[in-house]
Amino acid sequence: MTDTSTSKPTASTASVKNALVRYRVLAWVTGLWLLLLVVELILKYGFDVDALDFVPIVHGWVYFVYLIMAVDLAIKVRWPAGKIVWTALAGTIPFLSFVIEHQRTREVKAQFGI
Template sequence: MTTPEPESRTDTTPATVTSASTDSIRKALKGYRIFAWVTGVWLIALCYEMVLKYGFGDDSLSWIAVVHGWVYFVYLLFAANLAVKVRWPIGKTVGVLLAGTIPLLGIVVEHFQTKRIKADFGV
């Protein structure tokens, strides 16, 4: 007696997810969304700080770079966590991680990824 071969998936839709994994994806998505916005705001603040520093010689807001660095690090963790849970390919994962380095792009990418994840996983 042979065991049947599992069907190979040729489409790009995600596999059926359980309620436990849906809840896990929902939590990961929430953290990613929050830190995409927080990172975007701190990146704008960092640009302001750079203009003051290099344009006007005012180095009084240099602490913004440190805060942004830590916020971006946490964003990387949340985005990577979401990527693992929804099984993004490595190229897409790297693209989302790098989106947090360009002012406002991380927020735009977050919008479209959230829309897609909600549609694909029903969260």
């Protein structure tokens, strides 16, 4: 059985760095929209205010782009499937995208010396 965590990456350091920047930006944007979604749900179901009806749709699309960026980075650095799934799910739990983004950034920077 091959250990994928020590597998040779499929991309150059420059392309990994670019993918990491894209992933980090989308992780933060997704996390912020998710927090706004929580506010929207509290307003809607707690106070019967429909002022932020657009937030779920925007968060959904932002999350979709986040998934693409996370998978792009995962392919370049050869993450195992479990790490990819956990990283993908981070965009659905408030504040977790910020925590996972920090962890993944540290790991990738250490692995590639970025």
